[in-house]
Amino acid sequence: MGVQKLFANPLIRRIVRNSGYLFSARGISAAMSMLQSILAARLLGPSMFGVLGALTQFTSVLNRFASFRIDELVVRYVGHYEEADDQPRAAATFKLAAALEISGSILAFGLIWLLAPLGSRFFVHDPQMVQWFRIYGLIVLFNLIYESATGVLQIFDRFRVIAITMAAQSVLTLVLITLAVIFRQGLMAVVLAYMAGKALGSLVITAAALRTAAQVWGVDWWRTPLGLLKSERRSMLTFAFSTNLSSTVSLLAKDSEVLWVSAFLGTTEAGYYKTALALTNLLQIPVSPLPKVTFPELSREIARKHWANVRYVLKQGSRLAAGYSLPVMLTLVLFGRPILSLTYGADYLPAYPALVILLIGYTFTNIFYWNRVALLALARPVFPTLVNLSGALIKIALIFALVPVYGYLAFAALLSGYYIYTVGIAAGRVMLDLRSRLRASTEGQ
Template sequence: MRQANNPAAGAAWTRRAGGLAQVWLKRWRGSALLRPRLISVAHLLSGNLGNVTLMMASLAIATRALGQQEFGVMAVVLTIGRVCERFVRFESWQPLVRFVAAEEERGDPGRLASLYAYGLLLDIAGSCLAAILTVMAAWLIGPLVGLDPSHVDLVAIYALAIAFNIRGMASAALRLAGKFRVLAYIQLAGCLLRLALSAILLAGGAGLVGFVVVWTITQIFDAFLFNLLGFRALRATGVPNPIFADKSDLPGRFPGFMRFAMSTNLSSMIGTVTHEMDTLLVSTFAGPKAAGLYYLSRRIARVAQTAGNMIQTVIYPDLARLWTQAGGTALRQLVTMLQMTLAAMALTAIGACWLAGKPALDLAFGAGYAESYPMLLAQLVAVMLTLHAAPARSALLAMNRPTHVLFASVASLCAFLVAAFMLVPRYGGIGANLAHVAAGAAAVVITDTIFWRTLRRRAAVAAVAGAEA
């Protein structure tokens, strides 16, 4: 009260606040690390928001056109494709980012083109194998997860999208070239096309086959556009076209690349059980209708998770370069900043769901879909835990510790499986959501522990080396 009645004190407080604002503004303008990354993150988040809005609109059309039973069948069809894809697809962008960051110091465009070609060959092989595996899986396990024999044709249609989903090399090229604005908005074209075609199907009274065809066409279109821009980014950075690069003795010229790729592929396979096969598990025990509701909760919750992945898209190349050039201190600061940012995003999403989730689900997807509200709330808690562990996971990959990441993935998988087989048969879809919470908690504990121990060991080694010098 005294300050309010004292003009001099108020003026002094205003000057201090203005001075503090100027200091923070100066730091912001002079920050070589934080400012450009946050700007890139802002582009990615804005693009992601547009993608998510369009995706949700397409899903809303599909739920209203198909009803809960047929939408559940569509969810199972898409999930079989994604499961098979993630089982055999090499996440080639991860080893590419790691190895290209090391090769950049040599400045040899020919070697860089061969390295990108290595990743492209892995992408093509993985996609073709995944498409074949998708059709085989539909024949073998379709009846187990609630699909009729006639639904195998739907899986075969969607397998075309899997065969053409070749984007690992292009993703690495765009990330390393700093084309985060492109990454932010590239999917908008495919999402817009999917929304337009879905609206046409709804107006024409089309059924399940039409929606599976639309999802297939738009995914192929998105992958084509992604690769077109990826090759353009390589050309702009002076890297020759990988298609015409020297492909002789790639394993011998880049030792460790295949081992890194296999390790990240194993991690992806393990993640598939928790992030894709869960829908099939729910369908097996509770039927396609419950699987559709569960699938919807997972897709909505992935809004927050995708936003976190976008932030990692910006930061992962810097993590690799920081570890190579600057060491542990800068890496620790960046990971800590990421974890705090992701925690704030996740808590915001949980709060919004708590306040308005149930009426929003009914309004957006139609009557009956509010049944997925408790599933969504539980899944958002799992997403919060997953997002917290993700920066440390990316840092461990940047530190060339893929086996540690694999160990954390295995432990998380074990936690998920134990919880899922205890809870899903009894509680249905929400049992799988709670199993995700258990898996996320295991990932947080193990990944953070390994990351901080690795940093402490590096600091101790550096201290001993400095003392000896």
């Protein structure tokens, strides 16, 4: 009866359907990513596995630093204009987003090229690796409008395209890494395998989004004048820069963990930590698509001022996430050691304590997965940035105090604490905001 009630709401059914596409792809991708990780870890050993993590994360961090989380801007504003049946402004928004993203991608590649010597020296402790930092950095040039394209596909419910592309990308990467193992290649073969998979995914998503734009807005959509957005330009740029600032804070606080560990403790500890993070993916598989599919639905319902629907979706979403996350967390805590030994090998058993600590924070985040996208849909992009900034400052200060004493386990504890602090405050703010708007709506009637 409870399950029937849960799926009685058409919003929940649509979210679950769309997340089902991404879940299927993410399930396949996660399984293949796990196999990729296991094969690469066994091929390279803990120290070189840590080098791989630092090299790939270096590019990811600089790419995200220069980006504006454009997919969220596209979902927020293109979705708004589509609801208002204002297709010219919707097309102009995509055009503006793509232009911003292209600029950011070029900036990111420039930063990677210039900072590669520092990356090779401080994060992998080998200046000879500088050229490989630059070579892997080429991947950002394949991502010129990847985020904008993803946002368009989300708005027009092309989740199946995203899902198939994700799966194909994972298959290609796995095949290439398997060949590297068979032919006993080293780090560089693994790096090229990751590059090939990412390039495929970026090109297909971009092509699919451009085709969708032509179908919806006409083949000349890109000629739409940006002047149509004059009245909204300030709001859009505020949204873009605030989400970019939020992303930058996240990079420092939670998305550059392997770099922090490698810089402070060395590549072997980074290899253990990367392994622990890889196993937390089992916890995130079905939940990670939910923010992307929930955001467009929340944006539509908030535009219609259906506050009761919004609150219902969030509560039921948390129940769905908890129903998966809590049992999986318990399983990984109880059987994490044998899982590590059977998959990555006995050399990676030191990753287990970090895994247990990380599971606490990731489980909490899973349950309130909607915290950030709900604030964005409520037109409060600055609030999560301020919360994340305060959490990041506390976390970074504690790194210098705790890491010399507790080693890489301190990084795991601080990351879990950061999640509980920031997600808890953001989720609380969402519920208070919805309660206030629902009360005002009721009184207005």
